[in-house]
Structure formats: C-alpha cells, structure tokens
Amino acid sequence: MTAAGTRPPADVPPGLLPALEFPDLGALLAERARGAECLWGGEPLSTATALDLGEHPSPHGTTLFLRGCRACTLRAVLAAYRHHPGTCEQCTDDPTLCELQRGLRRLALELRR
Numbered sequence: 001m002t003a004a005g006t007r008p009p010a011d012v013p014p015g016l017l018p019a020l021e022f023p024d025l026g027a028l029l030a031e032r033a034r035g036a037e038c039l040w041g042g043e044p045l046s047t048a049t050a051l052d053l054g055e056h057p058s059p060h061g062t063t064l065f066l067r068g069c070r071a072c073t074l075r076a077v078l079a080a081y082r083h084h085p086g087t088c089e090q091c092t093d094d095p096t097l098c099e100l101q102r103g104l105r106r107l108a109l110e111l112r113r
C-alpha cells in the first residue's frame with residue numbers, strides 16, 4: 001500500500017555501486033554503518049526516504065548496511081556520471097553504448113523527479 005503522493009524511492013542498481021564514491025568505510029559512525037543515517041550527509045533515514053546502497057564489508061571485518069538520502073545519492077551519482085567517462089574505454093569510443101554511463105544517467109533522472 002502506497003499513500004497518495006508518496007513514491008517509493010528509486011533503487012540503486014548494484015552494478016552502479018562501484019562507480020559511486022563512498023566515504024572511508026573504516027571510519028563510519030555506527031548509525032551510518034547500519035543504514036539508519038545517510039552514508040554521506042548523516043541525515044536520519046526512514047524506509048520511505050532511503051535508497052538502499054547494499055551490503056559492504058568494512059575494513060574491520062563487519063558487514064555494513066549502507067543507505068543514502070535522495071539528495072546525497074543524486075550528488076554521488078552525478079559526480080560518478082562526470083568522472084566515469086575519463087576512466088572508461090567504451091565511453092571514449094561511444095558513451096551511448098556504455099551500460100554504466102547509461103545506468104548513471106537513468107538513475108540521476110529518476111532521483112531528480
């Protein structure tokens with residue numbers, strides 16, 4: 001059941017996660033390490049506002065459950081979108097054929113709405 005006027009947040013496809021720049025995962029506060037707060041900005045998150053960023057191993061051998069707020073995730077996606085083509089042979093060739101670049105673009109548009 002979704003109340004009128006609220007939309008579930010977009011999903012971050014797992015294939016795009018490696019392109020996003022995460023803060024130092026070894027130095028995360030407990031709230032951010034378990035996804036209660038935004039990974040980047042520390043905003044308190046609810047299931048309605050959070051984007052799932054998946055499970056990640058921490059340098060300390062624990063598992064992190066990372067989530068981000070919409071604004072910070074959009075910022076990270078746009079940064080990756082600008083940065084990625086310089087590191088990708090496919091993008092040098094033809095960025096419209098790069099799955100990663102297309103995925104980042106699609107997600108940025110989704111998050112902007």
Ligand SMILES: [Zn+2]
Pocket residue numbers: 038039040041042043068069070071072073
């Ligand atoms: Zn945030």
Ligand SMILES: [Zn+2]
Pocket residue numbers: 084085088089090091098099100101
């Ligand atoms: Zn590319």
